[in-house]
Amino acid sequence: MLEHMYAGLMLLMNPNSILTIFLGVVSGIMIGALPGLTATMAVALLIPVTFGMPPEQGLALLGGVYSGAMYGGSISAILLHTPGTPAAAATTFDGYPMTQKGEGGKALATSVVASFAGGILSTVALLFIAPLLASIALRFGPAEYFLLAILGLTTIATLSTGNIIKGLASGVIGLLLATVGTDPISGYGRFTFGSTNLLGGIPFMPALIGLFSMAQVLTLSESEYIVRIEKEALRRIRHISLTLKELKKLKGIILSGSIIGTIVGILPGAGATIASFISYNTAKNNSPHPEKFGTGIPEGVAASESANNAVVGGSLVPLLTLGIPGNSVAAALLGGLMIQGLLPGPDLFHTYGNITYAFILSLFIANIFMIMVGLLGAPYFSRVVSLSNAILIPTIVVLSIIGSYAIRNNMFDVWLMFAFGIAGYFLDKADYSLGAIVLGLILGPIAERGLGRAMILFNGNPMLFLTRPLSLAIIGLIVIFMLPPILKGKRRKKT
Amino acid sequence: MNKIQIIPIILIVISSLMIKAALAYPARAAFASHYVIFWALILIAFCIAIIFGTKKKTEKIKEPKKLLFLIMSVTLYLFAMTYIGFFISSAVFMIGTMLYLGVKNKIALLTTTTLVLGGIYFIFLKFLEVPVPSGILF
Numbered sequence: 059m060l061e062h063m064y065a066g067l068m069l070l071m072n073p074n075s076i077l078t079i080f081l082g083v084v085s086g087i088m089i090g091a092l093p094g095l096t097a098t099m100a101v102a103l104l105i106p107v108t109f110g111m112p113p114e115q116g117l118a119l120l121g122g123v124y125s126g127a128m129y130g131g132s133i134s135a136i137l138l139h140t141p142g143t144p145a146a147a148a149t150t151f152d153g154y155p156m157t158q159k160g161e162g163g164k165a166l167a168t169s170v171v172a173s174f175a176g177g178i179l180s181t182v183a184l185l186f187i188a189p190l191l192a193s194i195a196l197r198f199g200p201a202e203y204f205l206l207a208i209l210g211l212t213t214i215a216t217l218s219t220g221n222i223i224k225g226l227a228s229g230v231i232g233l234l235l236a237t238v239g240t241d242p243i244s245g246y247g248r249f250t251f252g253s254t255n256l257l258g259g260i261p262f263m264p265a266l267i268g269l270f271s272m273a274q275v276l277t278l279s280e281s282e283y284i285v286r287i288e289k290e291a292l293r294r295i296r297h298i299s300l301t302l303k304e305l306k307k308l309k310g311i312i313l314s315g316s317i318i319g320t321i322v323g324i325l326p327g328a329g330a331t332i333a334s335f336i337s338y339n340t341a342k343n344n345s346p347h348p349e350k351f352g353t354g355i356p357e358g359v360a361a362s363e364s365a366n367n368a369v370v371g372g373s374l375v376p377l378l379t380l381g382i383p384g385n386s387v388a389a390a391l392l393g394g395l396m397i398q399g400l401l402p403g404p405d406l407f408h409t410y411g412n413i414t415y416a417f418i419l420s421l422f423i424a425n426i427f428m429i430m431v432g433l434l435g436a437p438y439f440s441r442v443v444s445l446s447n448a449i450l451i452p453t454i455v456v457l458s459i460i461g462s463y464a465i466r467n468n469m470f471d472v473w474l475m476f477a478f479g480i481a482g483y484f485l486d487k488a489d490y491s492l493g494a495i496v497l498g499l500i501l502g503p504i505a506e507r508g509l510g511r512a513m514i515l516f517n518g519n520p521m522l523f524l525t526r527p528l529s530l531a532i533i534g535l536i537v538i539f540m541l542p543p544i545l546k547g548k549r550r551k552k553t
Numbered sequence: 554m555n556k557i558q559i560i561p562i563i564l565i566v567i568s569s570l571m572i573k574a575a576l577a578y579p580a581r582a583a584f585a586s587h588y589v590i591f592w593a594l595i596l597i598a599f600c601i602a603i604i605f606g607t608k609k610k611t612e613k614i615k616e617p618k619k620l621l622f623l624i625m626s627v628t629l630y631l632f633a634m635t636y637i638g639f640f641i642s643s644a645v646f647m648i649g650t651m652l653y654l655g656v657k658n659k660i661a662l663l664t665t666t667t668l669v670l671g672g673i674y675f676i677f678l679k680f681l682e683v684p685v686p687s688g689i690l691f
Binding site: 106107109110111221223224226227230231233234237241243244246248249275276279280281446447448449451452453455456459460463464467469472473476480483484485487488490506509510513 | 603676
């Protein structure tokens with residue numbers, strides 16, 4: 059491990075890599091600050107940029123974008139009462155009241171410091187937990203991979219904030235879309251309509267870009283501006299700083315938020331939005347003055363922001379070790395890994411150890427850039443929000459086309475991306491989960507291959523799933539995650 | 554049923570067609586057939602639950618004309634791209650879309666188009682050597 063870490067560090071220690079991480083962080087913050095443009099979109103749109111780069115640089119850029127976008131979401135949440143990314147929704151509760159009180163600078167400083175701490179702590183966890191999980195994953199058989207895919211889909215549906223049945227249905231839509239192409243067990247072609255472009259299945263990146271970029275473009279057409287910037291709010295921000303005394307008061311909340319964010323991030327399917335709400339509520343419940351939460355206190359901002367940035371490292375644990383993305387941003391990162399010829403799983407830590415550790419270590423550098431850029435440039439980034447949709451829309455369309463074309467140099471993929479964009483727009487309007495569809499599409503082949511091979515191994519007897527301790531443990535986790543929504547439903551019926 | 558919900562109905566139709574296709578798979582693909590049928594049935598069950606159980610109304614399309622314009626213009630743009638290439642079609646699409654969406658400032662129109670397409674040319678094509686779609690003519 060140390061050998062790979064050292065080699066990984068050496069891969070990063072050159073001006074090109076450092077500049078790439080810096081540019082990734084800045085782009086991430088800018089896209090993250092724009093309400094409606096998510097971290098997933100930021101990563102998906104910038105994947106084509108990584109094509110011509112060495113793998114470690116390409117992944118470092120995407121890691122920087124991910125970290126930057128997670129923090130960037132808080133800028134508009136604090137200054138404009140509009141979260142830049144869904145993950146920053148809980149930041150508005152105290153961030154915006156702080157701006158109204160003339161403490162916008164302090165709120166921004168709290169946000170960037172908490173984001174930095176969350177990001178660093180979760181990267182430390184990633185550095186030490188991922189290799190351990192990778193060595194356990196070596197013992198996983200097809201049965202466990204099938205169950206892990208089901209666990210991922212169960213958690214995204216049950217932990218999502220929207221309609222649970224629509225969340226579950228979205229996951230199944232993804233699983234069915236994943237059946238397009240050659241069947242992994244018998245090699246029989248399904249739903250290809252005679253097109254060779256679909257033999258390998260629905261290409262995942264065009265689908266992702268369509269669902270997260272093109273669908274968003276269609277939504278943006280509904281308004282002239284994402285949000286009208288309040289010039290007065292910007293004028294009030296002078297000093298983006300925190301005193302050591304204020305920081306000491308927040309350290310407990312930041313630590314607990316970072317732990318919550320890392321754990322929630324590791325759970326396949328759960329995301330940064332859930333993590334920040336759990337962290338905010340935990341901080342509120344444990345506070346001697348819970349009534350002050352929501353009135354504009356730094357504790358609220360710190361709780362939410364430490365957790366959503368801690369999800370970055372956490373969500374990479376299942377992605378790098380098992381090939382199962384923790385959330386939709388990690389799903390986009392999976393595309394970035396695959397484009398570089400890296401197949402996530404235990405092998406990543408052995409065969410491609412140098413590149414994998416370079417990627418993990420790049421997240422430390424990204425967080426350092428994030429705090430520097432955040433403290434110095436937050437008010438300037440907030441001005442990005444004033445960009446008119448009339449300019450954003452054609453720009454994003456053009457970038458989405460390049461992103462979907464560049465993967466296979468194929469116009470079919472561009473049309474597919476557009477079709478997914480239109481479908482995604484209407485599904486989103488009807489409250490279906492686009493994240494669950496993408497996860498279903500990614501986890502579908504893992505689930506089908508795992509189930510098919512397990513059934514061959516078990517001679518068609520599904521009861522043998524219950525004889526394997528690792529399978530039983532995962533089944534236990536699926537049951538645990540299914541319980542809260544079932545109990546909630548029963549409680550609702552009683553009332 | 555609170556309101557006719559078009560999406561779950563479409564999903565039920567697609568799932569049924571998938572089941573019909575899967576039933577015709579040869580014997581060697583029996584697992585593939587069962588797998589598709591299983592998930593399609595689950596989706597149908599969820600869709601029925603959505604049709605009869607969802608109270609929340611679907612969000613309305615606020616600007617249907619703009620949405621239709623955007624879908625049509627992107628369709629035309631993609632068709633044009635295969636004939637006149639990426640850069641010319643993109644320039645026409647960007648200027649046309651910005652004009653339709655209300656950008657009146659000519660300098661903003663030209664600057665945005667030049668910056669975006671120039672950036673793509675130098676960063677993607679020259680520096681990173683990432684290909685862009687090419688047409689029959691260019």
